[in-house]
Amino acid sequence: MYLKGENEPVRECQYNQICTRTSSPMETPHQKRRKVKRKWQVFPGRNKFYCNGRIMMAKQTGVFYLTMVLILVTSGLFFAFDCPFLASNLTPAIPAIGGVLFFFVMGMLLRASFSDPGVLPRATPDEAADIERQIDAANGPSGPGYRPPPRTREVVINGQTVKLKYCFTCKIFRPPRASHCSLCDNCVERFDHHCPWVGNCVGRRNYRFFYLFIVSLSFLTLFIFAFVITHVILRSNRTGFLSALKDSPASVLEVVVCFFSVWSIVGLSGFHTYLISSNQTTNEDIKGSWSRKRGKDNYNPYSYGNILTNCCSALCGPMPPSLIDRRGFVEPDTPQPVTHSNGTSVYSSNPVHSHVCDQDQCIQSTKFVLQAAATPLLHSQPQVILTGAGAPTLPEGKLSLGGPCTSVGPGQPSLPSSIPSLTCAGELLALRDTDAHCRHHHFISPEETPSPPAHPPPPIPCAAHAAHVHPAQLYDPASQDSLHEDSVRGLVKLSSV
């Protein structure tokens, strides 16, 4: 018997995690109990984390890669094809300045993309309860089916009345200028906008990087545009226009890219320069929060009054710290609020059961499992993990699951309530460890085809594995690599529910 928890309630489900790197086939539960996760692994927003929590990005990063490709290709072509001519015929300062500009642009882009924009961590359960009590006291009692009016608090800042809105997802009253990004599912301080080109929100902590990125990119684009034109003109003076183009075909591509991007980038730089000098965010400008049209007494309470101070505070002000402590360790006894996007919360684990199934992990791993189950199995050979025949902890069947895939943020859409009971009713799940040195735990059984519930499974992360354990078969470390490929399409046995 490999699992104890077949007919037991959710919170008592137990797993075994198999370590393929240690000599023993399984780690003891004592070791497992002490294994802690980093906070980014249980982060409730829809973000992706890389490098063990050091890098943080939005979920959709396709456009960011496009930005990188455009900049790298155009600059690369410039340095490869135009710079030799310009360096020898004009001055070597041109590629030097171009190089400095290029590195600055890339540095600012990566900094803007990879840093925490100023995400506000969600309220702890105690805080949320305290706020609810205060709101109920203020609003008076209401019936169970009645949804209370939107919760707001008013505060007077610098003579202007500002409304603080309550965020139902994060369960906090948003500070002034903060806003909830629906794409990342986070409240962000001094929220400017969500930039797909940068692949991240732009907020308090990375606005200066974003601004410097677009300004330096404007210079770089104009620089490349100007010097490519110069190059073509100088060549045409010698050999004629058409042969100049033939000698340097890359220049045509560069001119086209630069010409079309210069309008938008320079325009955007100008717009943000205006915003910085008046100390407004894009969000406030679009909504017209401080516009005179709203009332003749309406003014921006955050502005320092003069342009220079506004600019300095936005660009050279003190760098606020990240409030979400991505790389900190989760305290094992602390209940983590598991918030689904519909606003409800489920609190996982209590100190007594902290060493057994983490409900949050159950829920997440179920999603991976279901997604995997929905895809066809490639690997026909049943290869499974022995949960420890003969290992002392087998009868207990305890497991604490490894973190989800590095590239996936744990925040996921809500599941039907029946899923956790399916998950913990005896199926064994294995998730890829977040470390670069993966320990793969694969359980694949082709003979049992699952019947996944009629719930659209979320997109599976690239390295999520889901599996099923069959007690009679041994894990073969030699085929670990091939398993790694195929485990994405592993099958799950959903035992009797």
Add this chain to the structure above:
Amino acid sequence: MAETHSLQDLRQQATIASKVFIQRDYSSGTICKFQTKFPAELETRIDKQQFEETIQTLNNLYAEAEKLGGKSYLEGCLACLTAYTIFLCMETHYEKVLKKIAKYIQEQNEKVYAPLGLLLTDPIERGLRVVEITIFEDRSLGSR
């Protein structure tokens, strides 16, 4: 009077009676500042003066962290010129002040709050949203 507790005793053995949350005060804008209003739940536990002094000191420290002035501008410009790589070697001014704040809270907990059965949580652990004060059960007085 209440039995005095050491900070370690509190953390390990005492049971939590309730928590009080001191919310942010946004009347001066977005700077980090906490309300100095004395919560009702602490009336029986601690001196109002002492409490206000603690919160005021915290507010002053946060104001120092976020202050705009010559020093912070210099740091910002230098950082920009080095493409922010300078922060790989040195701490930002804000981080230095946060360390000061952590030390101050630790010291306050040891000297003032723990003996009264209270515990301050560093606001940075709550995302600078609240100052969380945990009120521990006072067993020496029986049911209270």
